[in-house]
Amino acid sequence: MAGQAFVTLATNNNYAKGAMVLGKSLRNHKTSRKLVALIGPRVAETSRAVLRKIYDEVQLVDVLDSGDMAHLAMMKRPDLGVTFTKLHCWTLTHYSKCVFMDADTMVVSNIDELFAREELSAAPDPGWPDCFNSGVFVFQPSYETYRKLLTACMEQGSFDGGDQGVLNSFFSDWATADISRHLPFIYNLSSIAIYTYLPAFKQYGHNAKVVHFLGKLKPWDYVYDATSKSVKGQTSGMQPNYLLQWWDVFSSSVVPLMKEEYSEQPFYR
Amino acid sequence: MAGQAFVTLATNNNYAKGAMVLGKSLRNHKTSRKLVALIGPRVAETSRAVLRKIYDEVQLVDVLDSGDMAHLAMMKRPDLGVTFTKLHCWTLTHYSKCVFMDADTMVVSNIDELFAREELSAAPDPGWPDCFNSGVFVFQPSYETYRKLLTACMEQGSFDGGDQGVLNSFFSDWATADISRHLPFIYNLSSIAIYTYLPAFKQYGHNAKVVHFLGKLKPWDYVYDATSKSVKGQTSGMQPNYLLQWWDVFSSSVVPLMKEEYSEQPFYR
Numbered sequence A, B: 001m002a003g004q005a006f007v008t009l010a011t012n013n014n015y016a017k018g019a020m021v022l023g024k025s026l027r028n029h030k031t032s033r034k035l036v037a038l039i040g041p042r043v044a045e046t047s048r049a050v051l052r053k054i055y056d057e058v059q060l061v062d063v064l065d066s067g068d069m070a071h072l073a074m075m076k077r078p079d080l081g082v083t084f085t086k087l088h089c090w091t092l093t094h095y096s097k098c099v100f101m102d103a104d105t106m107v108v109s110n111i112d113e114l115f116a117r118e119e120l121s122a123a124p125d126p127g128w129p130d131c132f133n134s135g136v137f138v139f140q141p142s143y144e145t146y147r148k149l150l151t152a153c154m155e156q157g158s159f160d161g162g163d164q165g166v167l168n169s170f171f172s173d174w175a176t177a178d179i180s181r182h183l184p185f186i187y188n189l190s191s192i193a194i195y196t197y198l199p200a201f202k203q204y205g206h207n208a209k210v211v212h213f214l215g216k217l218k219p220w221d222y223v224y225d226a227t228s229k230s231v232k233g234q235t236s237g238m239q240p241n242y243l244l245q246w247w248d249v250f251s252s253s254v255v256p257l258m259k260e261e262y263s264e265q266p267f268y269r
C-alpha cells in the first residue's frame, strides 16, 4: 500500500513530541502504511532528526515563505495560521489516500482498515455531534481540493477559528449524506466524552482504537516520573489510563531514539 | 394524520409541568398530530386536569399495579422504574407512528416533518455521539417490540441505569446502519452542547427546533419572576435564552389553564 499514508502535523517542539508518540504507536501496532509528518519551521533540528527515525517522510511546510496561494490566504487571515498549515496535507498528491491524525492522538490498536473509507470520513465531535471532529479524518490528496479549501477559508473564515470549522463548512453534508463517512467514535475517543457520559465509556470504551487528548492540557504538559510510572498532579485513577499509556510509549519508544541522537536528553524530564 | 402522535411521560407533578409546557409548545407551533401524555399514579388529579386540557389523551401507566410482563420486569429490576414506564409508549398501538419527547423538552418550531422518519430515528448524544439521545425519538408502537424491549431490559439491564442505555443496546446498529435514522442535532439541542462547543452553537443554533433541558437542573427548579420576566440565580445571559422561553410558555400558556382549574394557583410561584 505504497500509495497510502498516515499524516500528522507539528508546528513546534511540543507538538513534535506528540507526533513522535503517535508515529511510534502506529509502528508498534504494525501499520503497513507510510508515515508522513508535516512540520513547521519552528521545529528544532534535533526534533526533526528524531521524527525522521520514526516517519518515512518529514516535510517542512512553511506557508509564510512560500509565494503561493497559501501565502496569500495567510496574509488575509493571519488568525488561521495553524489551520492553513493543516490544510497542506491535501498537497501530498504522491499518495492516493491518507488518514490525517492530530499530533495529540495515539493509536491503541492497528487502524489500517480506515483506508477502506472515502473522503471525507471522520468521527462525530462530542459537544456538537453534527460536526465531525477534525482530529482524525480520511482524505484524498488533491491540488484542486486544496485550492478550494484555501479559497473557502479565505472568503468565509472559520466559525471556530480553526481547521475544524473550515472543514465542517466545506464538507457540509457529512452529518446527513452517507453513514459510511461516519467513523465510529472509538476512532477518535476524547477524554471529554469519558467524563460527560461515563456509563457509555464503560460499555464501549474497551474497544477504543484511537485516543485523542483534545483540549488545553496535552500529555506533554504533565510531569512524568519514569521510576514510579506515574504522572504528577494527575486527576482520579481513571482506568484505562490513557495519559500513562502515552507516557509509557514516550519513555519506552521515543526516549531511546532521543538518547541515540544526543547524550543530554533535551526533551525528557 | 390521526394515526400519528407525539408522546411524553410524567411520573410526578414536576415533570407534569414540563409535559404541560411541551404540549403547549407543540400546539403553539400548530402541530397537526395528536398529543399523548403517559402519567404515573403520583401525578395529582389537579395536574391531570390541566394535562387533559392540552393533550388529546392522558393515559395512566402504572407498572406496579398491573399483572403483566412489565410488572414482572419491574420486580426483577426495581432500579429501572422510570425506564419501564417510558418503554410503555410502544403499547400505543392505536397509532401507527409516534415521536417520543422527554417532558424536559420544548419545541421552538413545528416539527411534524419528523413523522417522515422510520423507527428508530434519534439525534446523537453529545458526550458519546455513537449513542443516540433518548429524549426525542421516532418509533412505531408494537406489542412485539414492547415485549422484546422488556425482555432485553430484564435480562441485560441498562448500561446507564436508564432508558437511553436500554434503547441503545436494543437498537444497536443506529450509529452505523442508516443515515436517515440520524435526526439532525437541532431536533434535540441540549444545553450541554452549547457550553461544550459554543462556536458551533453560534453557527448552527439559530436553526434549533427542539430544546432539551437535559441534566439535573430542570426549568421548573428555578424561581421565575413574571413581572421582570427573569429567572432568579440564572447564569450568564446566553442568547437565545431557552430557559426564559420555557418560563414564558409556562406563564403565558399554562398558568391560565391552571387558573381556570383552581383559584389558588397551586403550581405557580
Ligand SMILES: O=c1ccn([C@@H]2O[C@H](COP(=O)(O)OP(=O)(O)O)[C@@H](O)[C@H]2O)c(=O)[nH]1
Pocket: A008, A009, A010, A011, A012, A015, A082, A086, A101, A102, A103, A104, A105, A135, A213, A214, A215, A216
Ligand atoms: O500550535 C499548534 C497547534 C496545533 N497543531 C496541530 O494541529 C492539531 C490540532 O490542534 P489541537 O490538537 O491542539 O486542538 P484540539 O484537538 O485540542 O482541539 C494538533 O494536534 C497539531 O497536529 C500544531 O502543530 N501546533
Ligand SMILES: O=c1ccn([C@@H]2O[C@H](COP(=O)(O)OP(=O)(O)O)[C@@H](O)[C@H]2O)c(=O)[nH]1
Pocket: B008, B009, B010, B011, B012, B015, B082, B086, B101, B102, B103, B104, B105, B135, B213, B214, B215, B216
Ligand atoms: O422522575 C422522573 C424522571 C423522568 N421522567 C421522564 O423521563 C424522562 C427522562 O428523564 P430526564 O429528562 O430527567 O433525563 P435527562 O434527559 O436529564 O437525562 C423525563 O423527561 C420524563 O419524561 C419522569 O417522568 N419522572
Ligand SMILES: [Mn+2]
Pocket: A102, A103, A104, A105, A135, A212, A213, A214, A215
Ligand atoms: Mn487534537
Ligand SMILES: [Mn+2]
Pocket: B102, B103, B104, B105, B135, B212, B213, B214, B215
Ligand atoms: Mn430529558
